[in-house]
Amino acid sequence: MGKISRKANPPEIVEREHGRYMIKAGLLQNTIVARAFPKPPSKFRHLVAEAFGKTADDAIEQLIKTLEALRSERRSLRRDDPSLPTGVPTSDEYADALRSLSPGPKLLRALHDHALSRRWGLRMADLATAGEFATVQDLLSAYQRLGTDILRVVEQDEGPDVGLQIVMCGINGDGSLPNDIGALQPELQDAVLRLLGSDRPSV
Template sequence: MKKTAGKAKRPAVVEHEHGRYLIKAGQLKDTIVARAFPKPPSKFRHLVAEETGKSTDDAIARLIDKLDGLRADRRTSRRTDPSLATGIPTSEEYADALRSYTTGPKLLGILHDHALLRQRGMVLSELAKAGEFATSQDLLNAYEKLGSDIYKLIEPEGTLTAALPVVVQLPDNGVLDASDVVILQPELQDALLQLLGTNRRPR
């Protein structure tokens, strides 16, 4: 007689999207666990947060509450800056957004180099040349687009009047000239060096 009894199947893994996160929930040993990761097309498989629950739905709901709580806590920890009404994002917010954002190698390379300069910064025209941008304005345009994209990930319901301050520190007049020394926001520096390391990568 053939055996009809077999091992009980584990509950299938349930996937749920929440903002820029992909949540996966299922049974891990004797526990129902929900975990949040950056949503594709992000190349990072970084675990953002996790929660347990009585069921997959319960674990997912608890995890969403945790993610929303983390977001609220980070908002209150932001540094104030007159050029950005919502405050400068924390290094954790920058890192989280960068994990969910696909940056071209050219822009990523100059961002890494720029971050390694820390508060010394570099003259804008020299920075553009080092990054192989045709003009200083081309680099600023790339930084502005990056700032807009990062802001949308961090504050999807927010309104942004100028995106450049998300990436760099601006002078009092709000205008950067080719001869000005440009410095990345310190929190963005920290996030980039956390993700890319403190050694310059070969081009």
């Protein structure tokens, strides 16, 4: 009688959460590797970092050290801002957060128009009207929610309630605009234009 062939069991994949990342570790091409990806609700599934080890647990431990080093490095690159204790996120952090959050088309259009105005800013009433927001306050509330979500993405720790300051610069201490003209944080402008381009859509 012929020998009974047995299918090899697929290598076990170990999964672990760390902050805003999902880590997956296992055997890949005879090497044990751990890889970190943004975890849901992020819709942008990209490789953030990877590390190797003798075991899955060892690789995960090395990867966590790498992630913490990346976090510290990004924090050190942030611009100081008195209204933001954690500093202004870098352009890369803003871009990663926008990819992860995938804001709706209406908010993205407003952000794009706002970013195209660069450092000069726009009259918020004009931006709200063009973006089909009922009032300036509706637009500012949408910015506030977006800023809070961005902060949750770039900071694992619980941060202060500075959502609007994360999106716009020159905000008063009470969270209000000093006048009717507002500009996005320069790093956010750069991130939006990198993702959406520097041309105003014709439609």
